[in-house]
Amino acid sequence: MKITRVLYPTDLSEASAHAAEWAAAVAGFYNASITALHVVSPILMAVPGLGTSLGGHSREETETEDLRRNVAALFREPLTDGRQLDVLIDVGQPAQRILERAAGLPADLIVIGTHGVSGFEHLVLGSVTEKVVRKATCPVLTVPPRAHATSRLPFKRLLCAVDFSDASLAAAAGALSLTQESGGTLTLLHVLEWPWDEPPPPNIKELPLEQGRALAEFRRYSEESAKKRLDGLIPATIPSSRAVTRVTNGKSYVQILHVADEEQTDLIIIGVHGRNPVDMALFGSTTNQVVRRATCPVLTFRQ
Numbered sequence: 001m002k003i004t005r006v007l008y009p010t011d012l013s014e015a016s017a018h019a020a021e022w023a024a025a026v027a028g029f030y031n032a033s034i035t036a037l038h039v040v041s042p043i044l045m046a047v048p049g050l051g052t053s054l055g056g057h058s059r060e061e062t063e064t065e066d067l068r069r070n071v072a073a074l075f076r077e078p079l080t081d082g083r084q085l086d087v088l089i090d091v092g093q094p095a096q097r098i099l100e101r102a103a104g105l106p107a108d109l110i111v112i113g114t115h116g117v118s119g120f121e122h123l124v125l126g127s128v129t130e131k132v133v134r135k136a137t138c139p140v141l142t143v144p145p146r147a148h149a150t151s152r153l154p155f156k157r158l159l160c161a162v163d164f165s166d167a168s169l170a171a172a173a174g175a176l177s178l179t180q181e182s183g184g185t186l187t188l189l190h191v192l193e194w195p196w197d198e199p200p201p202p203n204i205k206e207l208p209l210e211q212g213r214a215l216a217e218f219r220r221y222s223e224e225s226a227k228k229r230l231d232g233l234i235p236a237t238i239p240s241s242r243a244v245t246r247v248t249n250g251k252s253y254v255q256i257l258h259v260a261d262e263e264q265t266d267l268i269i270i271g272v273h274g275r276n277p278v279d280m281a282l283f284g285s286t287t288n289q290v291v292r293r294a295t296c297p298v299l300t301f302r303q
Helices: 014-030 058-073 096-106 128-135 164-181 210-231 252-262 276-291
Strands: 005-009 033-040 085-090 109-113 141-145 157-161 185-192 243-248 269-272 298-302
Touching: 005 085, 005 096, 005 210, 014 033, 014 109, 033 058, 058 085, 058 164, 096 109, 096 128, 096 185, 096 243, 109 128, 109 157, 128 164, 128 276, 128 298, 157 164, 157 252, 164 185, 164 298, 185 210, 185 252, 210 243, 243 276, 252 269, 269 276, 276 298
Parallel strands: 005 033, 005 109, 033 085, 109 141, 157 185, 157 269, 185 243, 269 298
Antiparallel strands: 141 298
């Protein structure tokens, strides 16, 4: 991955403050600059002309400078190697301004914190983080609250969910690049969803002989085909000891989180579909659920 500018939006909450550590660490790894952004709702800004503060500055100017200092203070150690920290205070709707800034800079990566006990599960669909994940044209790294985080930097154990859509193939390409850059290990995972809840699957032995054989053959063919396609994504430049493939059966987000927990994953990588109603449903059922419930950061790619 090529990252020269990281955009770090913050609402100055504890969750977003924790994400600053990850923004700084990622920027340090890639020798990238950071733009820290705080967006203030128009109704919270001081009304112009209601007086001045010491030194002749307007109340609005003073509040803006206070916010700049508070945002800059989230980065406890100065950036090194000549890297730059820019602090921006914008007024408007947070998600919209974050997306506009990301496009305008342009940012190569957005690092943003999630809220609540499990990611942003206590926020309604349409929250700031959800909108940024769904609509950003650059990759987004969502960071869970500190109290529930299970990962460490640098990312050494990566998990990428692949459903062979364009978005997930872009995510797989990013995951393979990260694996090479970090010297870590990668699992490419495909989840087969069946018309029944898994586990358990139907007992093939209890089915009529012909149906049982057909179902067993179909399952075998589906698993082998998915495994072959996953294997084909791994370039010869990555040793087999550092990149493996897995095919599981069940509900996609449940299996992704289960494998992440089982493998003590440091980073989940997943694709985000587009914006039409069908893609929104897919987002809600898989990517959204993974971001909401993951205890490690999640890196999303949208195609």
